[in-house]
Amino acid sequence: MSDTHISDGEHEDPSRRDFIYISTAAAAAVGAGSLAWPLVSQMSAASDTRAAGSIEIDVSKIEEGQQLKVLWRGKPVFVRYRTQKEIDAADAVEIDGLRDPETDEARFRPAFDGKIHKNILVMVGVCTHFGCIPVGEAGDFDGWYCPCHGSHYDTSGRIRKGPAPKNMVIPEYTYISDTVIKVG
Ligand code: FES
Incomplete structure (x- = not known):
């Protein structure tokens, strides 16, 4: 059985086709789409990395303008393939x-x-105010918007307006191949 699954696709806004939610917890899948399953098959974390609290993500299946949401250590991590306009x-x-x-x-x-590729943005998708999960492609700066108390983040995940005190956090991550990143 794969350790990686779609956790709550049925709760996503169906208009947000670029928003895919994947969890590494072991449980039955509750939703899947034709786009999502190829991603899932690429994203099972190796047992050693799971034990260390790390996950491996193949970013090659994310298309420009799409965002992947992956659960890591109980928190969502956003992996967004930014458009040139966003960069x-x-x-x-x-x-x-x-x-x-x-x-x-x-x-x-x-x-x-060894180079910086600014198209793939990886960050912990948690508002730095009180921990809600911001919505992508929203807000005054077309980045993320936290509806809990109205924090606006830009296309880099930096706080621009509203009560949140800090930018969304960049987790520890490394590229372990041209297309696979290890978070944690
Ligand atoms: S938790 Fe996001 S604005 Fe308060």
Whole structure:
């Protein structure tokens, strides 16, 4: 049995075709789509990495403009394949005026070739205010929006407006091949 499954696809807004929720917990699948299953088959974590609290994610199956949501250590991790427009918007921000100043580039880890590839953004999908899960492609900056108390994050996951004090967190991750990242 695969250890990776779709956990709550039936609760997703059906209009959000780019939003796929995968959990590494062992339980029966409750929902699946034709797009999701190939991803699932690629994403079973090896037993040694599970034991260390790590997960491996094949990012090659994510298409531009899509976001994958993966459960890691009980928290959602967003893996978003950003569009060029989103990358440009994040690059254009003056960091001096940010509540939690951080360049877009600083929010990436080197890919397998040692370079920064700013198309694949990996971050813990938890609002830094009181821990709600923000909605993607929403808010005043077309990044993420937390509906709990109205925090707006930009396309880099940086807090731009609302009560959240910090940017969404970049987890510890590394590329273990050209297309597979290990989170944790
Ligand atoms: S938990 Fe997100 S704005 Fe309060």
